[in-house]
Amino acid sequence: MKLPALRRDMVCRQAVELVTDYLEGALSRRDTRRFEAHLRACDGCEEYLRQVKMTISVLGRVEPEDLAPETRQGLIELYRQFLEA
Amino acid sequence: MSDDDLVRRLRAGDESAFVELVDAHQSSMVRLAQAFVPSRALAEEVTQDTWLAVLKGLDRFEGRSSLKTWIFRILANRARSTGAREQRTTPVDLSDEAAVDRRRFDAGGAWSDPPAHWADEVVARLSSGPLVSKVRAAISELPESQRAVVTLRDLEGLSSKEVCDVLEISEANQRVLLHRGRSRVRARFAEELAKR
16 A cells, blocks of 8 residues: 655554555555554554454464365265266 | 375376365365355355366366465356356455544544554453354455455465465455455454453
């Protein structure tokens, strides 16, 4: 996300939109410095970034549902049929 | 086991190679397909069709991406077109969508209603149980393209490059969708934790 070049200070409303770009390393070095400077001075945005990081960590714990034995068997049959075809 | 070895074994009729692949990816594939189609049953059907397409298309696997990425891409394409037939698909929405409700900021853009502090609590509360189902619900409520990106990136742990390969989107588009998806899930956590 591009920031208005002339605006030196970042406001909270902008900072929350830069969180993903920041975590992805997609901000320019200059915008990274401005983002970090804003967070040092802003308790709300600092908490917000930590919440996003926790959200990512929680998402990473969601396991897919186990594969049902009959589904697995069905797929093995599919492979056998494919070989015969 | 390298991808080349796996492909060679699959073509030679080595069932254990196929079982290995199914055990590694089937559950994740169904989860990805669910981003695009309205039911789990349909997601399983699309996934099964995908396996057949993968087997028939093995000769076309060139190793430019990993076998996993290649399989996921075939799946995403099939799930997307099945979803479109089921009328669930909405066009990719790249219009403006704020990460945080704008009413939470004052006219100058600073927090007027700053986030409550819960980042340190969420994991403890999560392990207590009920939040887990809320997390699944929050994911299932995401618009499909956000859900697909969040599923691949944050649930499956793929790199941004792999996600772009699977979904055939640009890095910039991937970041926008990831940002919106994560922002929505965070907002759901905030609502949930505020209830207690």
